[in-house]
Amino acid sequence: MILKLAWRNIWRNKRRSLLTAGSVLFALFFALIMRSMQLGVYDNMVQNVVNISTGYIQVHGKDFWDEKTLEYSMEQTDSLEHTLLATEGVADVVPRLESFSLASTGRATKAAMILGIDAEKESRYFDFDEGLTKGQIFPDGNGILLSEGLAEYFKLDIHDTLVLIGQGYHGISANGKYHVSGILKLRSPELNKQLAFLPLREAQFLFGAQHRVTSLVVVPEDHDEFAGLTQEIRSELDTTTYEVMNWREMMPELVQAIQADSAGGLIMLFVLYLVISFGIFGTILMMTSERQYEYGILISIGMKRGKLALTVLLETFFLSVLGVIGACLLALPPVFYYHAHPINLAGEQMGNAYEEYGFEPVIPASNDPSIILTHSVIVVIITLVLALYAVWKIYRLQPVKAMHS
Template sequence: MWLLGLAWKNMWRNKTRTAITMAAIFFAVILSVLTSSLKDGIFDNLIKNVVSFYTGYVQVHKAGYWDEQVLDNGMKYDKSLDSRILAVSQVTGVSPRLETFGLIATDINTKGCMVVGIDPDREDKVTGLKSKVTKGTCIVPGDKKVMLSEGLALRMKAGIGDTVYLIGQGYHGATSAGKFEVKGLVRFGSPELNNQLLYLSLEDARELYSAEDLATSAVISLSNPGNPGLTADALKQQLGNEYEIMSWEAMLPDVKQHIETDSNSMKYIQGILYMLVSFGIFGTLLMMMVERKYELGMLVAIGMKKSRLCALMAIESVLTVLGGCALGILASIPVVYYFNQKPLRLGGEIASIYERFGFEAVFPTSISPDNFISQGIIVMVIGLILSMYPVYKVLTIDPVTSMKR
């Protein structure tokens, strides 16, 4: 117990030195937590933009649909298939869709777009559709109305209450054409989606494209989005070879690769950060050992066992490292929270590069506690490993040479 007391007193004998060491650890934790939170936040946002807001974590299609995405490759979607999908554990919701490309026209403009027939309530449960409505209201089954993504509405110069025409090819080559009123506008984070999506009810889409009981995909929400591959495997077993089950990683390989590449770059940045921190901490430890060389030699000379002296140095280091880590974690909470609420936004060329990947150049931080804990632990372990240096020096100390002036 007296060792602990002495260690505590020793920590504060040179307040500047202790403050420098603690500050090195403090800023290391903040930067490290911020980097890690930013990394996770960017990827979460990317996945949210592209995956959870539209693609879904897992999709069920008729086998072969993904390679040739036409209505003729759609699947019969009935209650039986619906309940078989929902029976798989981890599946929390399923939304059948009828998706095809078509032409949208107004009195002044015509453009290609992605037409998506949906069950609004089920789509809302899976992708949070209603939260994306920015103007007007959400469509309801059979109301013969549509919702346009904001970018598409802007290009078509169409607003709420305007009429749009849909022209395309229906099931088995049937010609399809229909007139619909714009009921709402929706906004997507992904510019690619925001510029081309049109929603109408599944019922109206089936009628428009002469595709009774048909769905091209069933979009699935999961209780554990972190591992969609597991649920995809379970669905494969449940539904058999007649269907293809795809996780978002398989559907969007570009996005997955982008995440992996960026994740690796972030790891290098964090590695460099850890190295800088290590040098910072080690520098102060070196300074401390030089300052206290004479005193440590004297303590061994008067009869303090090296094991006790090692324990004393280790306690001092642990207290300093723990203090720096704890303060760093506490201080990083408001910083990370601030950047979560007010994310960094990039503009110009960089933003357009990101948009090419299909998501907006917005970088929020993740407020997951895992980042605070894991980064705190990593910096603490670095600090504790470095604090082995004073212990090593004590073990090899020679009182005669240490006490030479």
């Protein structure tokens, strides 16, 4: 009956209850949309970096990350792979050989980043093949894949030829001629201008680095557990020979940029919640003041203060939950829509700014359920904390005075 009493009490002043629930609804709706967009952009940035650039965790030869030269590459041994695969939480290991070279056609020359990859594994774990716009990925294990920007720069199409001229392992000359087998659109604009892919064995041959790799990308079974897994792998390997880094350690600038931007968003949310808190508190003040007499009667006839306080807390809880349900119903359709169809900023001023920083110019919404859960819980907690004022009044209430008020 306490539940029934609380539920019916909120409809005693319908207009006020609807206004209060409405204010919770709009605050939470805007919070959910804002935060989903913000976190969606961050997720996308991270995915851009993780998929083609760093992966979640990499194992390198000692000091490779600082020097980035083939001299710091490491031998691709079965024992190393076995050690990594035997570590709990590791799903697979993807080898890469990375170096720079001059790419040239008869008309132009440009520095290019050459990545030797295991295309099958890259496609399986990092959706590598998703961006293929023309041609095929290494038919018969041969050819070179160009990023779209690089192909445009050289005005190359599939079956055209590209020459690579560079330096290999131990300073040997690394020259080769390759047929373009396919063209890929990479999500990171920066990489899309300079990256070319070779089959791993072809790259090892080109750079004279047989059985060597610059990194082993570790695929975690659970992506969210990458930090703990990094530590686990560190404890398994000889850290005087190898370095183990996760994407946050490899891309600290990105982490800082996200943290700074996120802090701005959180300040906005704080202001939004503060404004709405005043509205809700106003309702609680009015409700408490209007019902002093009634509270006095209820205590007089034998209702304990704790039970009365619980009733009032339930009323506030119901009001906030009504607002939360409404906000979720309103926010979910746009969130799911913009998750599936991100806002494309290409060609816009803001999009250009994204590209300048090397990010895909899109704003997707994150459909992570924890956003809805976290903000709904925050709103409910705010209203319950505000309702403590009513609880405080109930515990201080003197029935005789209240009944004369």
